[in-house]
Amino acid sequence: MLIILAPTYLAVDRYPATHQLLDHRAHPRDPGAIVSYPEPRYFGEHGEINADFRPATTGPDFVAKPAGATDDDPRATSYHYLSTTASTGGEYGLYRVDMGPESVGPSTHFHKAISESFFILSGTMRLFDGERWIDATSGDYLYVPVGGLHAFRNESGEPASMLMLFAPGAPREDYFEGLPELASLSEEERREFVLRHDSFFV
Numbered sequence: 001m002l003i004i005l006a007p008t009y010l011a012v013d014r015y016p017a018t019h020q021l022l023d024h025r026a027h028p029r030d031p032g033a034i035v036s037y038p039e040p041r042y043f044g045e046h047g048e049i050n051a052d053f054r055p056a057t058t059g060p061d062f063v064a065k066p067a068g069a070t071d072d073d074p075r076a077t078s079y080h081y082l083s084t085t086a087s088t089g090g091e092y093g094l095y096r097v098d099m100g101p102e103s104v105g106p107s108t109h110f111h112k113a114i115s116e117s118f119f120i121l122s123g124t125m126r127l128f129d130g131e132r133w134i135d136a137t138s139g140d141y142l143y144v145p146v147g148g149l150h151a152f153r154n155e156s157g158e159p160a161s162m163l164m165l166f167a168p169g170a171p172r173e174d175y176f177e178g179l180p181e182l183a184s185l186s187e188e189e190r191r192e193f194v195l196r197h198d199s200f201f202v
Contacts, residue, residue, distance in 0.1 A: 054082060060098070062173065064180050074102040079176045085169025092167040095176075096121070099160050105153040109201040111146060114166045118142045118152065123160025126153045136162075149202065170198065 042048070060078035069076065080096035099105070108128060118127055120140045127136045130149035136142065144150045154160045166172055175197040182190055194201065 052083075052087065062177050064176060067180070067183075074100040075104075076100050077103045079173070081173050082163075083169075084173060085171055088169050090169045092165060093169045093172050095164045095166075095172065097162055097164055099123075099125070099154040099162075101154065101157050101159055103154045106151055106199070107201055108149055108151045109199050110149050111198045112200065113146065113198045114168060114170050115146050115148075116144045116150065117163075117165040117167075118144075119163040119165075121161040121163060123154070123158055124156040125160045125162055126155050128152065172197070175199070 058080070061081040062079045063076055064079065065073050065076040077100065078098040080098075082096055083092065083094040085091075085093050118125070118136070118141065120136045120138055122138050125136050127134045127140075127142050128149070128151040129142060129144070134140075134142070142150070152162075164172075178193055178197075182193065185193065
């Protein structure tokens with residue numbers, strides 16, 4: 001049965017049964033899965049002005065590069081902190097990652113607390129889905145559930161850019177900014193760093 005709700009039905013205070021009506025519906029692409037909307041967390045009557053716009057011209061929040069290298073070094077990786085766990089209240093973290101033609105990424109690993117998603121904006125990025133390496137290009141997308149093995153790198157010889165989304169949110173900017181310092185840490189300090197950031201390498 002198809003139920004179409006007019007936009008006015010979204011006013012929960014006028015139609016208190018709306019939330020229950022949307023609850024426990026079978027997913028259209030997976031009839032065996034039962035999905036529902038989360039419980040309401042906003043209880044105002046008129047909405048809020050609280051959106052955050054970030055222009056495309058905004059510079060990177062952090063540039064990771066080898067010691068002594070300049071920002072335009074081909075091995076540099078630029079990170080744009082589009083949404084952090086702090087700005088979303090822990091819901092998710094969204095980052096744009098621009099990798100130079102000689103940039104490398106992490107080896108195969110998994111996370112125990114967060115899922116990770118990759119959406120390629122430009123160039124060619126090598127993505128590992130736990131079984132195979134894929135040459136992903138603009139528009140390609142990879143979702144890695146919690147515990148899923150994955151890795152990525154740029155071997156194309158050209159710059160590449162992608163979006164990375166972590167859910168729930170986690171302080172990944174601390175992880176990105178700590179990567180260039182790993183070489184100067186002891187083995188025990190490196191181990192503590194990756195474990196603190198929910199990264200388990202295999």
